[in-house]
Amino acid sequence: MKRLFVSKRGLMTVVVCIVSIAALASFAIAGPLADKQQDEVKVSAQAAEAKDTSGASAVVKPAAPNLDKGEYKQIAESKYLTLKANSGTGHFTVTDKRTGHVWKSFPDEKGYIEKENQGKWKANLESPLLYSYVEFNVRQDLAKEDNLKDGKGIVSKFEATGQGFKVQYEIPDLGFVIPAEVRLGDDYVETKILQDGLKDERVFTEAELKTKKDNEARLVSVRLFPFLGAQTSEEENGYLFLPDGSGAIVEFKKDRGGTNNYYSERVYGADWAYSANTIFSIRKPVRMPVFGIKSGKQAMIGVIHDGSEYANLVAAPSKTFSQYNWVTAEQNFRFMYYQYTNTKKTAGYVSYTKDITASDRSVRYYLIGRKDADYVQMAARYRQYLTEELGMQPLQANGNKLELQLHLLGADSERGFLRDSYLPLTTTRQAQEIVQELNTIGIEGMSITYLGWQRKGFSQYGGSFPLSSKLGGNDGMQQFVDFTHAKGYEVYLDASSYSFNNTGKDGFRRNRDGLRDIGASVMEYYTRGSDKKNTFVSPRFAEKVILDELSNAQALHVDGYVFGQGIGSLLNTDFNENYAATREETKQIQQRIFETTKNALGHVQVEDGNVYALQYVNHVQGLNDDISNDLFVDRGVPFVQIALHGLVTYSANYANDSDDYETTFLKGIEYGAVPSFIVTYAKSQQLLKTRSLGKFYSTYYKDWLQEMAMQYQQYNEALGDVRNQFITGHRSLADGVFETSYAGGKRIVVNYNAEPYAGNGWIVKPKDFAVVKQGGIEWLKNGL
Known part of the structure; x- marks a missing residue:
């Protein structure tokens, strides 16, 4: 059912607006050369510690966020987690009582090397929020980026709530007020930008306007606690998880070359209503608003809970902008578009929407409470989220036959x-x-x-x-x-x-x-x-x-x-x-x-x-059973399939429309x-006469009868009896050899190589798979 539609304007426009691209990249690419003068800005006033954490509001002075400096007091506790916060900065730590691991809203200091985190990015790393804004009376086509520290931001309110705390950030020079909330669930910490109290307009007095120009600064986007869980590659064994295709892994690498490659994708894909004179991303669309970090033996998965339709996912590996591997949600409040200035639509300019799209925006960070956590446990926790929050139900046993x-x-x-x-x-x-x-x-x-x-x-x-x-x-x-x-x-x-x-x-x-x-x-x-x-x-x-x-x-x-x-x-x-x-x-x-x-x-x-x-x-x-294969993405994993198996059935592309029929077949077995x-x-040949079907180059059913029967039989023998079971494990046994495990104990080993793979007393033939059941081995030949 691959009907491919493209924007007429997008394809006919050969030259992409340079300003548009610059604005998209500027937030993530801000480096030592960006806003050099702002690198000299230091917030000298220190916040006074809020004395009342019982629930009363306390006004504190301007803060200078620094990684792990300042006093952190316990604010809340849930079944598995303990929350501590610094009322002067709004930064916090969460201790997982199951593992003892401490997650921080700022980058972990382990492996920190001062010379690799300089200029603008040093201030970015220390700040509890990054933001971008447009000045409509200066450059309405350009979004500027900044952080709380360099923007002379302050913490104007801090209030304990019982489940967590509320904090109010202000950037007085721009008139921005960004209220936020942090609260604990049983196994997650939720960070939220609150609609109530959000302001992005400075009100000038008549006297001020005589000496100052109102640049009409307006908020474009916010990243709240963007470096929660961020790690260097110096001491940590881990990776970033991105919701690209079936799921993509970006390994922590000490020797990764310096690069400006980063990931920035709109959740649920581009909004075509703002697409004039632009080209859509060639990456696979983000179907699930999730992301994750594995650090050592610990892992967490972030889920955009409120406002996912207005969010971007942004990530970068170490040596890209800074020493840290990080991934976060960027909440958008205004949107770039191209305004045509003539009826022939041959000229125009880039601008941002005037009205703010305000709503609560939240991210839940689920902490995986086991010491061998990886993307499988991330997907399992997201599966639980799908059942508890979206109401999906496990499949009922209905025979042992696939359809x-x-x-x-x-x-x-x-x-x-x-x-x-x-x-x-x-x-x-x-x-x-x-x-x-x-x-x-x-x-x-x-x-x-x-x-x-x-x-x-x-x-x-x-x-x-x-x-x-x-x-x-x-x-x-x-x-x-x-x-x-x-x-x-x-x-x-x-x-x-x-x-x-x-x-x-x-x-x-x-x-x-x-x-x-x-x-x-x-x-x-x-x-x-x-x-x-x-x-x-x-x-x-x-x-x-x-x-x-x-x-x-x-x-x-x-x-x-x-x-x-x-x-x-x-x-x-x-x-x-x-x-x-x-x-x-x-x-x-x-x-x-x-x-x-x-x-x-x-x-x-x-x-x-x-x-x-x-x-x-x-x-x-x-x-999707593949990934976009970006330059810094290291491998694909079946995150989506692990999350969905046992909740709904799924199929990939048509087997007879594949460029690599054999690999497609084996991946279907591996991915359930x-x-x-x-x-x-x-x-x-008749399809070549049609308007739209010439892309299906081999559809005559008699050519595929035996292949359909063969695949049906082998899929059923491998997967029929686990169609309603959750995937509980997935791992690489060797290069080109993967094992998928199911709740009932069944394991399937797939060998993509041209050589046989020898397991513990068993062998998987080249380009084949074997089903391993409790108590023995069942051999299957794919017959291809």
Whole structure:
């Protein structure tokens, strides 16, 4: 279901705005040469220790944050944790009573080398918050970055709350007031930027304005306690965890070369409403708002709990800007965009949104209470978060058979000289033949997704019902669904097309119902390989159409919809006055669509969806099993799969659409996935005639019958009896050899090498895997 959409403006704009890139990077790249004069600024006044920590508010004097200096008093205690705080700085320490390890809101001093942390970054490391701001009366295209120390910030309030404390930071020169709260849970410490009391405007008196210019400084972003858990690579054995693809590891390395490479990605991907004249990131999107640090034998996982839709994840390894390895959440309150100044949209300027997007923003840091903690325990704790906070439920035991994910391509538009025509590739009667053959050769479990079923085919968006008679019509689809139900299979309809409209059907009018960016332009895109425009539908309009048509889907007896390529995977602000929605409201709209569809049809699935959709789905299609392979990323891990296995089933890319079929198969076994294929009744050459399907180069089902049967059998033998079990372990046994463990004691060893791997009395053949059960070995040949 890989429909690739790109911004027309983004691709046609060859030159990216240099100012835009500079502003994005400036916060993370601030170094000794940035704001050299500010390096000389020292806050001389020391904060008076707050005498009352019982809950009363205490005003303290300006503070000069220094790593582990000052007095830390116990503020709160929970089941597993003890919190101490310095009321003069707001810095804190958390002691894990289970392990004795002390986590600090500032960088750990172990291995600290003064000469490697100089200038601006020395002050950054000491400060409890970093912030960026724009001066609209000076340079509205440039966000400046600073820290509490160099910005002459103060702690103006400190108040114990019983569960923790509240602290108020002020930057008087800019008029900024940033209230924050720190509190303990049983096994986590939560840091929160509070909406109540947040100010970002200095009020000048008439007398001041006679001698001073109001630069109109406004807050852009804040990183609160950005170096919580930060470590050098001098004495610590550890790594950073990033939510890139399936999960990426950045090892702590003493010999890592100096670099300016760092990680900065928007949670849930870019907001296309601000995308004019920019190019999207080529990294894999952040689907889960999580990050982590392993230090020695200790580990913690950070979860953006409130405001994830407005956050970035930022990380850098040692030798990038400073000596420290760190990862943090950056909370955004204003957003960069490109303002066109002519109707042809050939000229313009970069600016930031005038209005602040204010809301509570919080991060929970879950401390892993065991001395052998790693990314597996991080993922396990996040799995617990998904059940406790998002309401996901463990899978129920339902036999020992996986369901082959079978995707059928129905029809598409065939290119014509004067006009396109309808080209059936798999009619409902032909689909019945395919399912019957697969059943005959031993595929007992199957979940079928029908793509290109809508009235005018795969690349035509809008007016899905009724189905074309050339495909089989509504009656043909109902008969097909009833036939598959008799076999014990489920049928889903691909509902990706509801995110776009290029037909004008469903009462859609481009200028009235299209999603608009901040410049009020209707957002239009081209399908790869096509010259036909696709208009992005306003989320509220899409919701209305989907709800109106659910009764049509019910009449076909289908088991559910599969949403993707927009709903559940893209999150955009809508500036259409008819359907205006913030990014947060768009998320809520998408959640309502998932919930309503599930209630109406029984089930709903998503393709590579964001985490906020997962509580509604029973399967995730196209789940990423790879990473972006950035220069400083060292390896990929199945963090996402560990977190989800036992809560939902998932499949990766189509096996017959892979450049490396053998590796794809083995990784599916290693990562606990379900096999997935996309096929047609028509021969593969027919797809070259279509508007959008030429990218699927091998779909003729008869070419893949035996492979589907083989994979189905081997996946079931390896994973069928653990489909509802949690993954409890994952490790590398050797280069190219990995072991995955399940709650019931089953272990699966995968060997990607061209040489056999010898274990403790057993051998895994090259390019093969073995299943290790309690009490013995079960040998499996992959037959490839």
